[in-house]
Amino acid sequence: MRNAPRRLFDEVTGMNEETFLRLLLSPEGRIRRGHWWYGVGTLCGLLSLPGWAQRLFAASSKVSYALLPLYLVVLAWPAYCVHAKRFQDRGKPPGFALAFVGLQFIAVSVAGSGYRPLDLIAAGVAACLTLWVVIELGVLKGTGGLNRFGEEPA
Numbered sequence: 001m002r003n004a005p006r007r008l009f010d011e012v013t014g015m016n017e018e019t020f021l022r023l024l025l026s027p028e029g030r031i032r033r034g035h036w037w038y039g040v041g042t043l044c045g046l047l048s049l050p051g052w053a054q055r056l057f058a059a060s061s062k063v064s065y066a067l068l069p070l071y072l073v074v075l076a077w078p079a080y081c082v083h084a085k086r087f088q089d090r091g092k093p094p095g096f097a098l099a100f101v102g103l104q105f106i107a108v109s110v111a112g113s114g115y116r117p118l119d120l121i122a123a124g125v126a127a128c129l130t131l132w133v134v135i136e137l138g139v140l141k142g143t144g145g146l147n148r149f150g151e152e153p154a
Contacts, residue, residue: 023085024078027097030089031082032153036137039082046075069109076101083133088149089142100133 015023015035023031023039031039050068083097107129110122145152 023082025081027081027084027094029085029150030142030147030153031085032089032142033086033138035153036082036086039078040138043075043079043082046078047072072105072108076105079104083137086137086142088147089153090136090140091143091147091149100129103129 015038020038023035024042050071080094080097080101083100084094087094087096104126107122107126111119111126113119113122142152
């Protein structure tokens with residue numbers, strides 16, 4: 001009974017802890033659309049934690065605002081890994097993932113700056129990039145069979 005949540009996770013996702021950690025921490029190989037969605041969902045959940053913590057502890061101190069960019073930098077690696085594997089499944093180099101994560105980081109940073117109209121332009125750029133990536137990685141099928149990044153994911 002103690003391992004019931006772990007077995008449920010394995011059955012629902014088709015992954016175990018090791019593959020899930022590899023999904024978030026290694027840019028090697030290819031992944032299916034479903035695993036990309038699990039990775040993106042995990043990243044979205046992790047991105048929401050600072051906002052929840054601020055509300056929970058009623059903290060809007062300068063320390064929390066100073067730590068937020070550091071937190072985003074830490075999450076940039078798992079974001080790169082998840083996107084890189086999916087781009088590789090689509091037959092594209094992982095540099096696309098690096099460009100996307102970098103541009104998103106810049107756009108989100110500028111969008112939160114409060115400098116009008118630059119923040120609105122940055123928010124629009126971030127939205128367009130996100131829409132493109134959702135279609136490219138979350139909707140379109142990967143390359144069938146073997147490609148230069150490995151076997152088709154099971």
